[in-house]
Amino acid sequence: MNIQDVLSEKVKEAIFTNFNVELPNVEFQPTRKDFEGDITIVVFPMLRFVKGNPERIGNQIGDYLQQHVEEVSGYNVVKGFLNVVISDAYYLRFFNTIKDIRNFGYKTNTSKEAIMVEYSSPNTNKPLHLGHIRNNLLGYSVAEIVKASGKKVYKTQIINDRGIHICKSMLAWQKYGKGETPQSTGLKGDKLVGKYYVAFDKTYKAEVTAMVAEGIAKEVAEKEAPILMEAQDMLRKWEAGDDEVVALWKKMNSWVYTGFEETYKNLGVDFDQLYFESNTYLLGKDVVADGLKKGVFYKKEDGSVWIDLTDEGLDEKIVLRSDGTAVYMTQDIGTAIQRVKDYPDVMGMVYTVGNEQDYHFKVLFLILKKLGFAWADQLHHLSYGMVDLPSGKMKSREGTVVDADDLMDDMTQTAAKIAQELGKLEDYSTEEKQELYKIIGLGALKYFILKVDPKKRILFNPEESVDFQGNTGPFIQYTYARIQSILRKAEELYLEGLENPAVQDTKQDLLDVTNEVGIQLGLHPKEKELIKQIQLFPETIKLAAENFSPALIANYTYDLVKEFNSFYQQVSILGETNDQKKMLRVQLSKKVGEVIQSAFLLLGIQVPERM
Incomplete structure (x- = not known):
């Protein structure tokens, strides 16, 4: 049970003990930086069930928690907010439980049900462009995040080839x-x-x-x-x-x-299954015929078949023309049903399609529900905004699109130019440099697009995306590389005393993170903040999966990196004279690096060992 669950249970006990009232739930939020505390309990919602002054209620709850929860070392009340201080020992115990766990934050797939994520779905009359890049990055990342949350995932696309x-x-x-x-x-x-x-x-x-x-x-x-x-x-x-x-x-x-x-x-990006419109464009006609018999659809005098959705706030929608030919809606109905036939464990689908198709998917999902498919309740349109450039909109017919291949090449060249200006690559071979430029350039592109909520429109600025400062991919990659440098220096430091068995034992502790560290020590405030940020990773994956939002992962990673850089600036790591403290800080740095790598993996972004 995590600390929030413990506190929730004890807050309910406190309310029942003091007021003889059963509280249905407890609202938490992070403690503001200008107040002492780690977790804030919001008292105001409790006033619907408990009559009294919110500050007095907060103090009564705080007293109860301090007496009955060993992890609570203090509290303060500011108006209707109870700021709870959690002990250093709790955070150290937590840290020591995650040191050796691979893929921290990822859940093992135990469900027999699967989710199918559709993305890309291009036309075969032109190359992929910047809009396709956002589509592919969103779909791929959502698939990886949902998979990390413990579900089985199939990645698919339907190619518009006719x-x-x-x-x-x-x-x-x-x-x-x-x-x-x-x-x-x-x-x-x-x-x-x-x-x-x-x-x-x-x-x-x-x-x-x-x-x-x-x-x-x-x-x-x-x-x-x-x-x-x-x-x-x-x-x-x-x-x-x-x-x-x-x-x-x-x-x-x-x-x-x-x-x-x-x-x-x-x-x-990759796919598990491809569908082709040339094979699916006739699907759905038999479903329409069956729906006619059930009264889901109706036929007009000209022979065309429709569905009336006015009671649901929509309109009437044609599903079969008077000449018997299908429309796109018919095909999408048939394709969804075919996918479940092909993959019987699929109990939900995510369609990564631009927001100009919002209405289409509302109608599609409603029709499938009316046809009686249980899985229709688990359909989601991952709607996203357009990608604009400083030069304006793209037009395929006029050949003014930003070609995906050209953009990726340009990003690599931009990364090369900036990296060369920063220096520090003298010992790299030409091949190593080129690979690094590609990792930085693609990381910049992917992060710039994925850090934005999918529903929002993006103005993509290549130069801004490759900035090594601020909320960018290269800034996070640079921090990861800095951590790897710390770990290499830690290894070098202890290799110098290789002939001394005692030093070698310390090196084992320092680098292989096999022993518990710091339990008897107090935490520096920056160490504590960093551990708290690491602790949020599993919940962030869960929320990102539930909301189909890679932006939650991207911005969590940025917050983690900001916290690490603040820690790096304010405490000595390898220069620390206390071996226990030094061990903790090296291992803490190592774990931050692992979380950055795991988070970026969910975004499809690589991290370099050196920059």
Whole structure:
């Protein structure tokens, strides 16, 4: 039982003893820095059950806790806030229980139920861009956090590999490509295909402009431009299974998949299962037919099928056109059901999709509930805001997107420039430097995006993200590297006395953290604050998993690093003359480093041993 649970139980006892009232719950919050204490009990909510002055009630509870909880060494009351001081011995005991536990904060998966997390889900007519980066980083990190909280997780994506937008790239390549391939051009396959998506748009706009100049209404020109009519004809041929069109589709899509795989590898994300829209776009029609029989859906006079959600504050939604063809909603219904068939242990899904689809997912989840699927209560839309640049919005058709590969390369180069200015890499080989620049650059990119609440829009500034000061990835990575330097110096210090068995024993204690330390010692305030911050890690993982928010992990890590740097500035570690104190501080530094590494692993970020 943690200290908060102990206090909660004893506060309820105190209220019952003093007022003969059963308190349903106890509200806690961290103690403000300007007051003495470690945990604050909020008295004001108790006034609904207990009549009296909040300060007097707080003092009565404080007296009771000091008498009945050995970990409580003092308290003070400020208005309706009871600030409780927890003994150094409690924090030292806690620290000594976690020294040898690997993956501190992670829970072992004991559940038979799984969660499926969908992310990325790109179109195969263009390369991945900055918006996809936020999507992938969020989805991957959420999957890792949910896994760390003790659940089984499947990572998946649905690749949008069919439709008019795909045919636009295919047609433009057919017209203007002269048979060029990724091999003949040296371009990644997804970039080559994206080049022809842009080429189609240029031709289309030129045709519309020419038609308007000839006196044709713009609305008509936009619908009847010759190249668009050709693309629509190609789509009809694809749907009819035309051998030549299907062969071209397979060839160009294979180029894109190879390009995507390279980008995913460089970004550090992966998937357990891929779904393709070309295989799923007909799913759901049989579900609609079954829903019609059950009265979930209804048919209009033109033969189209709808669902009425007005009683739930939404509107009427079409699920099948009058010609019997499916809409996206139909496909999403069918795909969700298919996933549970493929993975029977899946009892919940997380869809990582931009906030422009908020309404779509409200409707989808409600339809699945009305169809009677129990797991529909465990569906979540991980809605996120757009990523903007100082230069403005991105537009795929006009070729003004920020390409994901180019951005990752630029981040590496930016990190290289800043790291070189800071120096300290003289003994690195060229390969070691390049690897370090990549770790710093990608860490900066990932942290900058993940530290922000998913729902918020982001203005991404590459230069700002690679700053070695403030709430940035490189600042945290630098602190981790500093800790590793302390540990290396500690080892060097004791290796100097290798011939002395007594010194060697001390080295074992210092570096391998096998013995309890500091139990008889008082804690420096900075040591205590650092242990308190470490103690929050498991609860932070739990909250981040419940809220599907990597930002909670990112900002926890920043707070931990700030606390460590304050500790580092105010206490001597290797210069401490008391061996017990020195041992505690080295081991405390080591544990902070491990927590940083574990937390960043959940964000998909590497930490360097040296910087």
